Amino acid sequence: xxxxxxxxxxxxxxxxxxxxxxxxxxxxxxxxxxxxxxxxxxxxxxxxxxxxxxxxxxxxxxxxxxxxxxxxxxxxxxxxxxxxxxxxxxxxxxxxxxxxxxxxxxxxxxxxxxxxxxxxxxxxxxxxxxxxxxxxxxx
Ligand SMILES: C[S@@+](CC[C@H](N)C(=O)[O-])C[C@H]1O[C@@H](n2cnc3c(N)ncnc32)[C@H](O)[C@@H]1O
Numbered sequence: 001x002x003x004x005x006x007x008x009x010x011x012x013x014x015x016x017x018x019x020x021x022x023x024x025x026x027x028x029x030x031x032x033x034x035x036x037x038x039x040x041x042x043x044x045x046x047x048x049x050x051x052x053x054x055x056x057x058x059x060x061x062x063x064x065x066x067x068x069x070x071x072x073x074x075x076x077x078x079x080x081x082x083x084x085x086x087x088x089x090x091x092x093x094x095x096x097x098x099x100x101x102x103x104x105x106x107x108x109x110x111x112x113x114x115x116x117x118x119x120x121x122x123x124x125x126x127x128x129x130x131x132x133x134x135x136x137x138x139x
Contacts, residue, residue, distance in 0.1 A: 002026040002042070004035060005050075033062040037070035044076045049131075052081035052095040064107055068138075075138045077111060079103065083118055083130040103134045111136035 001024060005011050008029050015022045028035070032050065045067055054060045071077060082090070082097045089095060098106075100116035119131040 002028060002037075004028045004030065004032060006031055032066065033059045035066055037066060039069055040072040040075075041070045042075060043072060044078070045071050046078045048080040049082075049090070051079050052097070053090070053093060055094050055096055060106055067107065068110060071138050073138055077107070077136045077138060078133060079107075079136075080119070080131050080133045083132040086130040086132075098132055100132050100134050103132060104136065107136060110139055112139060 003011065003014060003025050005014075006029070011027050011029055015025075015027060018025065033054065051060075051063060054063055067077060081103060082095055084097050084099050086097050087095065088097070100113070104111065104113040104116075113134060113136050115135045117133045119133060121129045121131050123129060
């Protein structure tokens with residue numbers, strides 16, 4: 001299992017929460033749009049609330065290229081972003097908001113949209129954020 005994030009603080013918090021189980025995880029700090037993963041490395045790609053920070057089309061393209069090359073054929077891709085009625089910003093940063101079909105379209109026909117679902121996420125601050133989850137299989 002690999003956990004990837006731009007923030008060393010986020011990684012440290014997640015690592016601490018896992019306690020002794022943290023050792024089974026490969027922790028990587030970096031920018032996902034520049035990450036270098038081996039071909040067909042992953043069975044499952046799971047992203048919650050990272051992809052929607054990519055507001056530049058070139059960054060989204062770079063992200064999708066990495067999913068395409070590092071997820072094995074038949075592998076599973078779960079991406080959760082803010083929904084079309086979700087927040088316009090997060091942590092003061094602009095974000096993208098998606099309908100399921102539009103999120104799937106960014107990834108393209110190599111990925112079959114299997115299922116999608118909305119979630120009303122209650123934050124630790126008591127606010128509610130509308131998310132959309134897309135589950136795709138890589139053909
Ligand atoms: C809202 S948090 C979500 C964290 C976690 N995935 C979750 O669901 O609780 C967004 C995370 O995206 C990370 N992030 C933003 N841009 C990134 C990038 N280009 N590459 C890797 N991580 C990024 C941030 O450091 C932050 O930890």
